[in-house]
Amino acid sequence: MYEIMWLILGILSVISAILVVSRINPVYSALYLMLFFASVSGLFAFLGASFVAVTQLFIYIGAIIVLFLFVIMMLNFEELKKLQRPPLFSPLKGLILSLALFGLLCVPIYFGLPSAHPRHLPADFGSAKWIARDMYIQYPFAIELASVLIIAALAGAFVIARIGKKAKNS
Amino acid sequence: MSSMVLDAGKILLIFAVFMQIPPLLIYLERKICAFIQDRIGPNRVGPFGILQPLADAIKLITKESITPKNVDVFLYTVAPLFVMVPAAISFAVVPVGADVKLWGHTLQLQIADFHVGILFFLAITSLSVYGLTFGAWASNNKYSLYGGIRSTAQMISYEVAMGLAVICVLMSSGTVYLREMVFAQSHTYFGFLPAWNVFHQPLAFVIFLIAAFAETNRLPFDLPEAESELVGGYHTEYSGMKFAMFFMGEYMAMISMSAIMVTLFFGGWTLPGVVDAHSTTVWNALLSVVVFGIKTGAFLIFFIWIRWTLPRLRYDQLMKLGWKVLIPLALMNLFFTAIWGLRDQIF
Numbered sequence: 001m002y003e004i005m006w007l008i009l010g011i012l013s014v015i016s017a018i019l020v021v022s023r024i025n026p027v028y029s030a031l032y033l034m035l036f037f038a039s040v041s042g043l044f045a046f047l048g049a050s051f052v053a054v055t056q057l058f059i060y061i062g063a064i065i066v067l068f069l070f071v072i073m074m075l076n077f078e079e080l081k082k083l084q085r086p087p088l089f090s091p092l093k094g095l096i097l098s099l100a101l102f103g104l105l106c107v108p109i110y111f112g113l114p115s116a117h118p119r120h121l122p123a124d125f126g127s128a129k130w131i132a133r134d135m136y137i138q139y140p141f142a143i144e145l146a147s148v149l150i151i152a153a154l155a156g157a158f159v160i161a162r163i164g165k166k167a168k169n170s
Numbered sequence: 171m172s173s174m175v176l177d178a179g180k181i182l183l184i185f186a187v188f189m190q191i192p193p194l195l196i197y198l199e200r201k202i203c204a205f206i207q208d209r210i211g212p213n214r215v216g217p218f219g220i221l222q223p224l225a226d227a228i229k230l231i232t233k234e235s236i237t238p239k240n241v242d243v244f245l246y247t248v249a250p251l252f253v254m255v256p257a258a259i260s261f262a263v264v265p266v267g268a269d270v271k272l273w274g275h276t277l278q279l280q281i282a283d284f285h286v287g288i289l290f291f292l293a294i295t296s297l298s299v300y301g302l303t304f305g306a307w308a309s310n311n312k313y314s315l316y317g318g319i320r321s322t323a324q325m326i327s328y329e330v331a332m333g334l335a336v337i338c339v340l341m342s343s344g345t346v347y348l349r350e351m352v353f354a355q356s357h358t359y360f361g362f363l364p365a366w367n368v369f370h371q372p373l374a375f376v377i378f379l380i381a382a383f384a385e386t387n388r389l390p391f392d393l394p395e396a397e398s399e400l401v402g403g404y405h406t407e408y409s410g411m412k413f414a415m416f417f418m419g420e421y422m423a424m425i426s427m428s429a430i431m432v433t434l435f436f437g438g439w440t441l442p443g444v445v446d447a448h449s450t451t452v453w454n455a456l457l458s459v460v461v462f463g464i465k466t467g468a469f470l471i472f473f474i475w476i477r478w479t480l481p482r483l484r485y486d487q488l489m490k491l492g493w494k495v496l497i498p499l500a501l502m503n504l505f506f507t508a509i510w511g512l513r514d515q516i517f
Contacts, residue, residue: 062292062297069307128285128289
């Protein structure tokens, strides 16, 4: 039962990821991106990481894709259809790149990745308390650094937007 | 095996009761609205018009379901589901009654007690914005699109304030499990005041309440469907059963929100002196479900009362209230709650 659900979610995530990049209509891309995040969230839930699964739902599906859609809905699709996409990669380069990535993935799988089946986990593994303990007691420095980085990025975006506005006005 | 049957029966029963409340609410909404506006309200179908919801349902099912020509058919069809399904799923984490011992099995009257509790509720309710957004975009109508864009902006803004209010409650009760939260609120202060979180966190409750109105698109925050400016907002192009599903979704979201407010701030199914939190008799469990129903019902009537009393906010007022009033207040509340929680280490 567990393996079957795992397989279904895995296949679903791969299919939806392919559909995200292959759709021409960006609203459908956003829809499949949502499906992709939902199936990844399901995979996390099956690994026992329920907090990560819920944050995946809450942040990626509940906020980030909504913002994507907000921008997409303001696009003019007639203009978009006329747009000819220049080929970003030739098929040969794409093939080499994907084979290299596949090889990279094979290495850890071959050399014995611990089984995906959660066997010997404590009862509250993946709960909010568990994550909080790890984050704020074991790695507080890394968390603080990450938050400073995010604030810097936010301030940077703000400054860039202001510079653009000034240039337009003068 | 028999415990599995009991669990399945419990889930079916909770879901079946949950699905029966929206028609009742529609009747109540029309009656209360009529009372507030000094009218009589529905009184033709059955005694006191009590069969009116049934007549409405028959009308909605038998109506012609029109799909306009230029809509995006797939998204147009699935959009109402995105409103209704999350509202129903989010009810799964709400504990509706005391534990009960049946045929040797102790049954928790809660569909699922996740590790993440209240966070699951927040995550699932945040999905319902997709129904409005997809429905609005797929309708290919400018009024619908305005409604959709408004709802997206509104829901994202108020979700932040709601999340921050919930964090304050989590900090003061020290758990994310809704079940434990209910047990923690079952005792009393000074022998008569119930130990409800609303007395610990009054500001968080007010913020949560306002955000709940905005999240469920109820007046005074029903900008996405403002009739006077947007025709019908996101559901302008919808008719028949698809429209009814949007409608049902709104009421189901209201029920889930009321239930979660009762659980977070008003002691859930407990009531000191009436329900014994640690007893497992059938009588006690029934009593606890009744208490839970009365508390949730009071909130639902409050929702309706507010709708027919307050006028709609202007859009800039809505955004100002969300970002410049509620979020700073919630952050301040969070800060003081943190200081209070760490008072032993600081002072």
